Each structure stands twice: as structure tokens, then as C-alpha cells.
Amino acid sequence: MLRTVVGFGAFGLFWGAWGAILPAVRTESGVDDGELGIALLMIGLGALVSMRFTGYLIDRYGGIVLPIVVGLFGLSGVLPALANSAVTLSAALFLLGATSGATDVAINATGSHTEAESGRPLMNLAHGLFSIAVVVASLSTAGLRAAGVGALPVLGGVGVLIVALAAFVLAPGSKRSGFANSEPTAKRRLExxxxxxxxxxxxxxxxxxxxxxxxxxxxxxxxxxxxxxxxxxxxxxxxxxxxxxxxxxxxxxxxxxxxxxxxxxxxxxxxxxxxxxxxxxxxxxxxxxxxxxxxxxxxxxxxxxxxxxxxxxxxxxxxxxxxxxxxxxxxxxxxxxxxxxxxxxxxxxxxxxxxxxxxxxxxxxxxxxxxxxxxxx
Structure with missing residues (x-):
């Protein structure tokens, strides 16, 4: 349960901060509204590219996939703050979307596995904690923005926190790794x-x-x-x-x-x-x-x-x-x-x-x- 709760919380912390810091990302990258709209589409495209493949990796390799994709997500979340053009922002958001989609699959798979193993409901609670984390991060980021803090300190701070959670809480080893059955599966088909x-x-x-x-x-x-x-x-x-x-x-x-x-x-x-x-x-x-x-x-x-x-x-x-x-x-x-x-x-x-x-x-x-x-x- 701990891995599920922490995973959803980390996911919500980033996206709550992202919504509040997006105006600063737009200004600091030097893009206009039209360019920003195109760049934001890259998040969805990146997610669609990575999501099914992540499911295969989890079924094949088990719980080690979760901390890896969450750590990559934390690192990728800093990249938009470093962008200085529409092209670099689009590339950064594609990588962000790919790692976000992978994280989405990994935390949901972990939650479903824990729910099935324990026999107790968990998925709605986990998604609820995601929503709470979004609200907390959004309000906190709004306060930092009011104090004049830019995109890089905010996204960098959130990224460091997510990577730390991936390394010290979500890391495989002991019973926390989950997915007891990580043997290769049969040939995959769309059911x-x-x-x-x-x-x-x-x-x-x-x-x-x-x-x-x-x-x-x-x-x-x-x-x-x-x-x-x-x-x-x-x-x-x-x-x-x-x-x-x-x-x-x-x-x-x-x-x-x-x-x-x-x-x-x-x-x-x-x-x-x-x-x-x-x-x-x-x-x-x-x-x-x-x-x-x-x-x-x-x-x-x-x-x-x-x-x-x-x-x-x-x-x-x-x-x-x-x-x-x-x-x-x-x-x-x-x-x-x-x-x-x-x-x-x-x-x-x-x-x-x-x-x-x-x-x-x-x-x-x-x-x-x-x-x-x-x-x-």
C-alpha cells in the first residue's frame, strides 16, 4: 500500500505544481500562446507512445519498473524549465509525457496488484490522494510564484523530491517491490x-x-x-x-x-x-x-x-x-x-x-x- 500511496502522491505533486507554474514556463521559454498549445499536445503524444510498452515491462520485470519510471518522470519534469524555444519546449514536453504515461500505468498497476493481493479496496483512495496532492502543490506553487520564484526552482525542487521518493520509498528490495509474479507472460494480444x-x-x-x-x-x-x-x-x-x-x-x-x-x-x-x-x-x-x-x-x-x-x-x-x-x-x-x-x-x-x-x-x-x-x- 505504501508504494501505491507514495506513487500517486508524487504524481499529483508534479501536476499540481505544473498547472500553477505553466505561465512562468511560457514566459521563460519565450513562446506565444499558439506555440504553447502545440507544445502541450506533445505531452499527450508522449504518453500514448509509452503506456502500453510500460505495461509489458511491468509484467515482464515486476516491481523494479515503478521506481525507474517515477525517477525518470521526476528528472523529465525539470526539462521544461530549461527550454528556450518552441522546439526545445516541445521536445521537453514529449519526454515529460512519455515518462508521465509510464508513471500513470506503473502506479495504477501497483495499486491494482495491491488491491488484489490484500482483498481491500485501494484504487479510489489512491486517486483521491492524487487529487489532494494536486491541490496542495498548486496552492504551494501559487504562493512561491507570488514571492517571485521562477520555473526552475519550483520544477527542480519537485523533481528532487520525486527522485528521492523513487529511490528511498519506491525502490525494489524486500516485500515492498510487489508483483510477486514477474515471469514472462504469454504472447500478448488485444483482448x-x-x-x-x-x-x-x-x-x-x-x-x-x-x-x-x-x-x-x-x-x-x-x-x-x-x-x-x-x-x-x-x-x-x-x-x-x-x-x-x-x-x-x-x-x-x-x-x-x-x-x-x-x-x-x-x-x-x-x-x-x-x-x-x-x-x-x-x-x-x-x-x-x-x-x-x-x-x-x-x-x-x-x-x-x-x-x-x-x-x-x-x-x-x-x-x-x-x-x-x-x-x-x-x-x-x-x-x-x-x-x-x-x-x-x-x-x-x-x-x-x-x-x-x-x-x-x-x-x-x-x-x-x-x-x-x-x-x-
């Missing part, structure tokens, strides 16, 4: 059932990132909220997500994963619809919080179900497949909302997000039936 888990998780991530990315804009443009109040929307969503994941982890001691998944998706649908159609800012914030509570438990629960289905010998490979497919939903969510809003309106587009949450709830029993039939290995 159709993983497409079900991956597609469902992609929809969940699409709902989640749509609200994380567009909630402030919705309050600002649709409801004409004051700038400070509008800017609080992502924090409200993140805090609700952290709360939902920790509570969801506790609920899994009494509920089947599929029941939590259906309940979370329906709450996300109600919250999304309420926020999209709200007539004032406060009702919208309540809806955003409900959407955060509901959608927060969906992706961790689906990933845990996929890992339980795959079994120990191919768990990491299965999770890498599911998270790679799911990551497409995470990347496409904000863009899909933007495209829909240009055709109709932003409230209508966010109302469509509620429909997708209903789809997750309707399809969840399919994943539940699959998850109850462990893979023969």
Missing part, C-alpha cells in the same frame, strides 16, 4: 474485453476533464460570474473529486464495484445537467461539485475491475491497454466540448456531457459481468 473497460473509462475521463477544463469558462461566459468566483470552479471540482474518491474507497467495503460505478455515473449525470442548466452561479457550483463527486469514482473503479479480471500475470499489460484507451477520452474531452459549444452553445455542450455520464451508468453492468469472470491464465 476484446479490454476495449469495453477502456471505452468505458474513456467516457468517464471525458466527463471528468470536460468539467475540470470548462467549469471556470462556463461560470464566466454563461453566468457572468466575477473572475475570482469563476476561477474557483476547478478547485471546487477537484476538492469534490478528492472527497468522492476517498468516500468511494470506503464504500467499496460494502458495495460491489459495479454498484459504485453506476451510482457515481448517475450522480455525475445529475450534477452535470444541473450545472449546465443552472440559472445562477451558486447552483452551478453545487452541480459542479456533484459532478466531481460522481465522476471521481468511475475511472479508478473501472481500472481496478480490469486489473482484477486480468489476474496477476498480465495485470499491468491489461491496465496499460485500458489506460491508453482511456487517455484518449481525457485528451479529447475538452476539445469535444469546445467543438460542440461552437455549433450550439457551451451550456448545451456541457449538457451533452451529462448524457455521456448516463451512458457510463447504462454500460457499467456489462463491465460488471466481465469483471466477475476472471481471465484464465
Amino acid at each position: 476484446p474485453v479490454l476495449l469495453v473497460f477502456g471505452g468505458l473509462c474513456a467516457l468517464a475521463y471525458l466527463v471528468e476533464n470536460a468539467w475540470q477544463s470548462w467549469s471556470a469558462v462556463h461560470l464566466d461566459t454563461s453566468l457572468h460570474a466575477a473572475p475570482g468566483l469563476a476561477s474557483s470552479a476547478p478547485a471546487v471540482f477537484a476538492a469534490a473529486a478528492a472527497t468522492g474518491r476517498i468516500a468511494g474507497n470506503a464504500l467499496l467495503t460494502r458495495l460491489k464495484p459495479v454498484h459504485l460505478l453506476v451510482s457515481g455515473a448517475l450522480l455525475a449525470a445529475l450534477g452535470s445537467l444541473g450545472a449546465a442548466t443552472a440559472g445562477n452561479v451558486w447552483l452551478a457550483l453545487i452541480g459542479i461539485a456533484a459532478a466531481g463527486l460522481g465522476t471521481s469514482v468511475c475511472a479508478p473503479t473501472i481500472i481496478g475491475m480490469a486489473g482484477a479480471w486480468a489476474g496477476p500475470a498480465q495485470r499491468a499489460g491489461a491496465i496499460s491497454t485500458v489506460t491508453t484507451i482511456a487517455y484518449l477520452g481525457f485528451l479529447l474531452g475538452p476539445a469535444a466540448v469546445g467543438a460542440a459549444s461552437s455549433v450550439w452553445s457551451l451550456p448545451a455542450a456541457l449538457g451533452g456531457v451529462a448524457v455521456l455520464a448516463v451512458v457510463v451508468a447504462v454500460l457499467a453492468p456489462v463491465a460488471g459481468r466481465i469483471g466477475e469472470r476472471p481471465k484464465d491464465v
Whole structure:
């Protein structure tokens, strides 16, 4: 459990600091908004390149992969602060994305393995701790930025901390290495059932990132909220997500994963619809919080179900497949909302997000039936 918690915490610390320090990275690298947008796409491209291969490495070599990829992630996180052009920033973000994708697979595989070995729920708690780490790092970085601290000290400090955690907490040796079964696995193929888990998780991530990315804009443009109040929307969503994941982890001691998944998706649908159609800012914030509570438990629960289905010998490979497919939903969510809003309106587009949450709830029993039939290995 320690390795899972520390891994998710380290992951959240970086991405919380990154969101707050990005304006400084933009200024210090000398890029404009268009160049920054192109460079940021490299994060997703790098992640998609590395994720499935990381699953293979974990299934083949076991727990030693976790500290290696987390350490590389910490080192790569410093590179954007050293960039001085659009080209060097794009290259740095591609490496960051590749190590981030590898870390994402490794910590989720470790969490799923620990969950299966202990028989106790863990994935929602781990994802909740990630959300808490994001909030803490974001606020801390904002304070450092207010004091005039630049990108290199912030990202360098976070990088040193992550590398230290990888070396001294996540390092293999003793029972903490995990993945008792690290023998070579059979020839790999794309299992159709993983497409079900991956597609469902992609929809969940699409709902989640749509609200994380567009909630402030919705309050600002649709409801004409004051700038400070509008800017609080992502924090409200993140805090609700952290709360939902920790509570969801506790609920899994009494509920089947599929029941939590259906309940979370329906709450996300109600919250999304309420926020999209709200007539004032406060009702919208309540809806955003409900959407955060509901959608927060969906992706961790689906990933845990996929890992339980795959079994120990191919768990990491299965999770890498599911998270790679799911990551497409995470990347496409904000863009899909933007495209829909240009055709109709932003409230209508966010109302469509509620429909997708209903789809997750309707399809969840399919994943539940699959998850109850462990893979023969």
C-alpha cells in the first residue's frame, strides 16, 4: 500500500505544481500562446507512445519498473524549465509525457496488484490522494510564484523530491517491490474485453476533464460570474473529486464495484445537467461539485475491475491497454466540448456531457459481468 500511496502522491505533486507554474514556463521559454498549445499536445503524444510498452515491462520485470519510471518522470519534469524555444519546449514536453504515461500505468498497476493481493479496496483512495496532492502543490506553487520564484526552482525542487521518493520509498528490495509474479507472460494480444473497460473509462475521463477544463469558462461566459468566483470552479471540482474518491474507497467495503460505478455515473449525470442548466452561479457550483463527486469514482473503479479480471500475470499489460484507451477520452474531452459549444452553445455542450455520464451508468453492468469472470491464465 505504501508504494501505491507514495506513487500517486508524487504524481499529483508534479501536476499540481505544473498547472500553477505553466505561465512562468511560457514566459521563460519565450513562446506565444499558439506555440504553447502545440507544445502541450506533445505531452499527450508522449504518453500514448509509452503506456502500453510500460505495461509489458511491468509484467515482464515486476516491481523494479515503478521506481525507474517515477525517477525518470521526476528528472523529465525539470526539462521544461530549461527550454528556450518552441522546439526545445516541445521536445521537453514529449519526454515529460512519455515518462508521465509510464508513471500513470506503473502506479495504477501497483495499486491494482495491491488491491488484489490484500482483498481491500485501494484504487479510489489512491486517486483521491492524487487529487489532494494536486491541490496542495498548486496552492504551494501559487504562493512561491507570488514571492517571485521562477520555473526552475519550483520544477527542480519537485523533481528532487520525486527522485528521492523513487529511490528511498519506491525502490525494489524486500516485500515492498510487489508483483510477486514477474515471469514472462504469454504472447500478448488485444483482448476484446479490454476495449469495453477502456471505452468505458474513456467516457468517464471525458466527463471528468470536460468539467475540470470548462467549469471556470462556463461560470464566466454563461453566468457572468466575477473572475475570482469563476476561477474557483476547478478547485471546487477537484476538492469534490478528492472527497468522492476517498468516500468511494470506503464504500467499496460494502458495495460491489459495479454498484459504485453506476451510482457515481448517475450522480455525475445529475450534477452535470444541473450545472449546465443552472440559472445562477451558486447552483452551478453545487452541480459542479456533484459532478466531481460522481465522476471521481468511475475511472479508478473501472481500472481496478480490469486489473482484477486480468489476474496477476498480465495485470499491468491489461491496465496499460485500458489506460491508453482511456487517455484518449481525457485528451479529447475538452476539445469535444469546445467543438460542440461552437455549433450550439457551451451550456448545451456541457449538457451533452451529462448524457455521456448516463451512458457510463447504462454500460457499467456489462463491465460488471466481465469483471466477475476472471481471465484464465
